[in-house]
Amino acid sequence: MSVSEALPDTLLIGDLHFAVRESPRRSTVGITVDRDGSLQLHAPAGCPPDALAAWAHSKRIWVYRKLAEKDVLLSAWPVKEFVSGEGFAYLGRSHRLLITDTDQVRMERGRLLLSRAIAAGPDPGAALVRWYRGRGQRWLPGRIRPWADRMGLIPARVDVRDLGYRWGSLSANRRLNIHWATLQLPPSLIDYVLVHELTHLAHSQHTSAFWATVERAMPDYERRKADLLRAGARLWMG
Missing domain, CATH: 3.30.2010.10 (Metalloproteases ("zincins"), catalytic domain)
Structure with missing residues (x-):
C-alpha cells in the first residue's frame, strides 16, 4: 500500500463518526458499536480507503438501528448513592x-x-x-x-x-x-x-x-x- 492509500485514523460517513482500526490478523471488514455508542471500523491490512468507506456506507441502516437500541438501554444505567439501604x-x-x-x-x-x-x-x-x-x-x-x-x-x-x-x-x-x-x-x-x-x-x-x-x-x-x-x-x- 502506498502512503497515499493508507487508511485514515477516523472516517466520517454522513453523521456517523468511526474510529478506524487496521489489523493484519483480519481478513474481512467489520463494525463494532460499543456500549457507549462509539463506532469502530475494523479493516484488514491493505484495505483500500475507498472500499472501506463504501462498505461502511452500505451498513448505515444497521448502525443506526444498533445506536437506537443502545440509546434506549444506556438511558437506564442507574446512579448509586452510598448510603445504607442502597x-x-x-x-x-x-x-x-x-x-x-x-x-x-x-x-x-x-x-x-x-x-x-x-x-x-x-x-x-x-x-x-x-x-x-x-x-x-x-x-x-x-x-x-x-x-x-x-x-x-x-x-x-x-x-x-x-x-x-x-x-x-x-x-x-x-x-x-x-x-x-x-x-x-x-x-x-x-x-x-x-x-x-x-x-x-x-x-x-x-x-x-x-x-x-x-x-x-x-x-x-x-x-x-x-x-x-x-x-x-x-x-x-x-
Whole structure:
C-alpha cells in the first residue's frame, strides 16, 4: 500500500463518526458499536480507503438501528448513592449497603458493608470497584475452568479489570480479561461472556466459525446474548 492509500485514523460517513482500526490478523471488514455508542471500523491490512468507506456506507441502516437500541438501554444505567439501604448486585442478587464502622468493604450475612470514612470520602465507588475486582479474581477462575476444559481452549490466566464498554477482551499473550461489572450479572450470563471470550482463543473475528464454536459449547447462547444486552443496561458501572 502506498502512503497515499493508507487508511485514515477516523472516517466520517454522513453523521456517523468511526474510529478506524487496521489489523493484519483480519481478513474481512467489520463494525463494532460499543456500549457507549462509539463506532469502530475494523479493516484488514491493505484495505483500500475507498472500499472501506463504501462498505461502511452500505451498513448505515444497521448502525443506526444498533445506536437506537443502545440509546434506549444506556438511558437506564442507574446512579448509586452510598448510603445504607442502597442496593448493589452481586452474581445476580441485590445486596443492601450498610454504612458501618468496618475498615473495609465486605459481605456479611447478605449485606454489603462499607466504612463510614469511605462513604464520606471523595470516591466511595472506587472502594466498591476494588471489592468487585477482588471477588472476581477469586471466583472467575473456578467458573471458567469447566468451560475451558469442555472447549479445549485454555487461557494463560484470567484478570478482572475495568474494560470501559467491553464485557471482556483477549490479550495477545492469551490472557483473558473480564470487566469487573460482570460480577453483578447472574452466573448464567457471566458464563456467556466467558464462553464468548474463550472462543476468541480459536477465532479472533466474529465469523460464522466463531459463532458455531460458541453454539457447540452453549446451544442457547442467542437467548443469553439478548438477556445480557438487557441486563447490562441496568448494571452499576462505577
